[in-house]
Amino acid sequence: MSEETVSLNFIEKIIEEDLKAKKNNGAVITRFPPEPNGYLHIGHAKSICLNFGLAEKYNGCCHLRFDDTNPEKEDIEYIDSIREDIQWLGFDWGTNEFFASDYFNKLYEFAEKLIMDGKAYVDGLSPEEIRKYRGTLTEPGKESPGRNRSIEENLDLFRRMKAGEFEDGKYLLRAKIDMSSPNLNMRDPALYRIRRVTHHRTGDRWCIYPMYDFTHPLSDAIEGITHSVCTLEFEDHRPLYNWMVENTGPGHRPQQIEFARLNLTYTVMSKRKLLKLVESGIVSGWDDPRMPTISGFRRRGYTPESIRDFAGRIGVAKANSTVDIALLEHCLRDDLNKRAKRVMAVLDPLKVVIDNYPEGKVEYLEAENNPEDETMGNRKIPFSRELYIEREDFMENPPKKYFRLSPGNEIRLKHAYYVTCTGVVKDETGTVVEVHCTYDPDSKGGWTEDGRKVRGTSHWVSASHAFEGEVRLYSHLFSTEVPGEKTGDFFDDIAEDSLTILKGCMLEPSLKEAEPGEFFQFLRKGYFCVDSRDSSKGKPVFNRSVAMRDTWAKLQKKG
Numbered sequence: 363m364s365e366e367t368v369s370l371n372f373i374e375k376i377i378e379e380d381l382k383a384k385k386n387n388g389a390v391i392t393r394f395p396p397e398p399n400g401y402l403h404i405g406h407a408k409s410i411c412l413n414f415g416l417a418e419k420y421n422g423c424c425h426l427r428f429d430d431t432n433p434e435k436e437d438i439e440y441i442d443s444i445r446e447d448i449q450w451l452g453f454d455w456g457t458n459e460f461f462a463s464d465y466f467n468k469l470y471e472f473a474e475k476l477i478m479d480g481k482a483y484v485d486g487l488s489p490e491e492i493r494k495y496r497g498t499l500t501e502p503g504k505e506s507p508g509r510n511r512s513i514e515e516n517l518d519l520f521r522r523m524k525a526g527e528f529e530d531g532k533y534l535l536r537a538k539i540d541m542s543s544p545n546l547n548m549r550d551p552a553l554y555r556i557r558r559v560t561h562h563r564t565g566d567r568w569c570i571y572p573m574y575d576f577t578h579p580l581s582d583a584i585e586g587i588t589h590s591v592c593t594l595e596f597e598d599h600r601p602l603y604n605w606m607v608e609n610t611g612p613g614h615r616p617q618q619i620e621f622a623r624l625n626l627t628y629t630v631m632s633k634r635k636l637l638k639l640v641e642s643g644i645v646s647g648w649d650d651p652r653m654p655t656i657s658g659f660r661r662r663g664y665t666p667e668s669i670r671d672f673a674g675r676i677g678v679a680k681a682n683s684t685v686d687i688a689l690l691e692h693c694l695r696d697d698l699n700k701r702a703k704r705v706m707a708v709l710d711p712l713k714v715v716i717d718n719y720p721e722g723k724v725e726y727l728e729a730e731n732n733p734e735d736e737t738m739g740n741r742k743i744p745f746s747r748e749l750y751i752e753r754e755d756f757m758e759n760p761p762k763k764y765f766r767l768s769p770g771n772e773i774r775l776k777h778a779y780y781v782t783c784t785g786v787v788k789d790e791t792g793t794v795v796e797v798h799c800t801y802d803p804d805s806k807g808g809w810t811e812d813g814r815k816v817r818g819t820s821h822w823v824s825a826s827h828a829f830e831g832e833v834r835l836y837s838h839l840f841s842t843e844v845p846g847e848k849t850g851d852f853f854d855d856i857a858e859d860s861l862t863i864l865k866g867c868m869l870e871p872s873l874k875e876a877e878p879g880e881f882f883q884f885l886r887k888g889y890f891c892v893d894s895r896d897s898s899k900g901k902p903v904f905n906r907s908v909a910m911r912d913t914w915a916k917l918q919k920k921g
C-alpha cells in the first residue's frame with residue numbers, strides 16, 4: 363500500500379472504493395445540512411471541513427442545504443449567519459444552495475405515493491397513546507387501529523390534513539413498516555404532522571410539515587447526493603433512511619455514512635444549549651468571544667486557517683471522544699506565530715523614569731515586526747525618558763532567581779537599552795507608583811560591546827507616545843472539562859471569571875489605527891485582535907485570542 367492509501371480516513375476509503383467500482387458514475391456529491399435554528403459552532407466546522415473537503419479532494423461538489431422543516435424554531439438571521447460562517451471558513455457551495463422547503467411539493471407527492479402503495483397510513487392516536495403503542499427496547503410495539511385503514515380512506519384523510527380540515531395534532535401520517543422491529547425507529551415513524559405555523563419561506567401555504575427522518579433522505583435523493591455524511595447518533599436511523607429512499611423518492615440511493623461528532627473540553631456544543639446561554643444573558647450574544655460558535659471564534663481572533671488546521675488534525679473517527687481544547691488553541695498559536703505582527707502593549711502599567719536620559723529627547727528605535735518572517739519588515743518605536751512597563755515586571759523585594767527589574771538589578775528593555783533600577787517612589791499606602799532607573803547609552807538596540815549579559819527582558823511603551831486602551835482577557839466559560847457532568851445542569855459549572863476587562867492599558871502608538879479583525883502578538887502577553895463590535899476609528903478594543911503559554915505543546919513534549 364502506498365503512504366497515500368494508509369493515511370486515508372475511513373470515509374475516503376469508502377469513496378475511493380466507490381470510485382473504483384464506478385458507482386454513481388464517478389461522482390462525489392456531499393452536502394452540509396444545517397437546521398437554521400441557531401448559529402454554527404465548532405462541531406459544525408468539523409462537518410463543514412469534512413464535507414467540503416471531500417468534495418474538493420474528489421473533484422465533486424458540496425451542497426449547502428438548509429434543513430428547514432421546524433418553522434417555529436427557525437429564523438432568517440440564522441440562515442444569513444450560516445452562509446457567512448461557511449464562506450469565512452473558506453468554502454464555496456457555488457450555486458448549490460438548497461432548502462428542504464423547496465421540496466415540500468415533491469415530498470408531499472412522495473408521501474401520497476407511499477399511501478397508494480399501502481406503505482403509509484393516517485393515524486389518529488394521541489401522542490400519549492402513540493408512545494404507549496410504541497413498546498420498548500425489550501417489548502414489541504402494538505399496531506394502531508389506524509394501520510388497517512383502506513388506501514382510499516388514508517388518501518382522503520391525508521388530503522384533508524393538507525387542506526387544513528383538522529386541528530393541530532389531530533392526525534399524523536405514519537410509515538407502515540414494522541411495529542415489532544428491534545429498531546424503534548422502524549416502528550411506523552411519523553412522516554407528517556399538522557402544525558399551523560408560518561414558515562419563513564413558504565409562509566402559510568402549508569399546515570402540515572414533513573418530519574426529519576422523511577425529509578432528510580429524500581432531500582438527499584432529490585439532489586443526487588452520493589455520500590450523506592452525518593454524526594453517529596443517526597446510525598440507528600440508517601435502516602429508516604434506506605427504507606425511505608428505497609420505497610419512495612426519485613430513485614437515486616445516497617449512502618449514509620456516520621462519523622463521530624466533535625466534543626471539546628470546557629465547552630457545550632449543542633445549539634439548544636448555546637441558545638440558553640444567549641437567552642440567559644451570561645454571554646453577550648451568539649458571537650460573544652467566549653462562545654464556541656464560529657462567529658464567536660472569529661470575533662475572538664481565531665483565523666479560518668487555524669480552524670481548518672484543527673479539523674484536519676482531529677481527523678475523522680467512528681468512535682466518540684472528547685478533544686482537548688488546548689489543541690485548538692495550539693493550532694491558533696501555530697498560525698499566528700507565523701503571521702502576527704509583534705507589538706508592545708503594557709496591560710498593567712507601572713511608570714519608569716530614566717533619570718540620566720535627557721528630558722524632551724525622543725529616539726525612534728528599530729523594531730522587527732516578526733522574527734519568524736523577515737519579509738514583514740521593521741518599524742520605528744519611540745523611546746523617551748518616561749516609560750511604562752508591566753507592574754509584574756518589577757519587584758521591590760524579589761525572591762531569589764527573580765530576573766526582572768528590582769533595585770540594583772539590570773534588565774534589557776526590548777529593542778531599546780539596558781536599564782538599572784536605582785530607586786522607587788511610593789504613595790501614602792506604600793504602593794510603588796514610579797520606578798527610577800539609569801540607562802546605559804552604549805547598549806542601544808539591547809546589547810553591549812562588552813558582551814555583558816542580563817537575564818530579564820521587559821516590554822515597554824513610551825509614556826507620552828502610548829495611548830490608553832481597553833483590553834479584554836478571556837478564559838474558559840466553564841470551570842469543568844465536561845460542563846454539567848456532576849449535576850446534569852451545565853449552568854452549575856459556569857466559570858465566574860471568564861471575562862476580565864482591563865481599562866487603562868498603555869498601547870504602542872502604531873496600534874491606534876488598527877482595524878477590526880486585525881491580529882497582533884503583544885510581546886509576552888499573547889495574541890490579540892481588534893474587536894469587531896466595540897471598536898471605533900482610532901479607538902480599538904482588543905480581545906485576547908489566546909495567551910502565549912502552550913499547554914498542548916508542553917503535553918506533547920512530556921508525552
Ligand code: ATP
Pocket residue numbers: 394395396397398404405406408409591592593622623624625631632633634
Ligand atoms: P446541535 O445539536 O448543535 O443542534 P445538530 O446536529 O442538531 O447540532 P444541525 O444543524 O442539524 O445541528 O447539523 C448540521 C450538520 O452538522 C449535521 O450533519 C450534523 O451531523 C453536523 N454536526 C452537528 N454537531 C456536530 C459536532 N459536534 N461534530 C460534528 N458534526 C456536527
Ligand code: MG
Pocket residue numbers: 397
Ligand atoms: Mg438538530
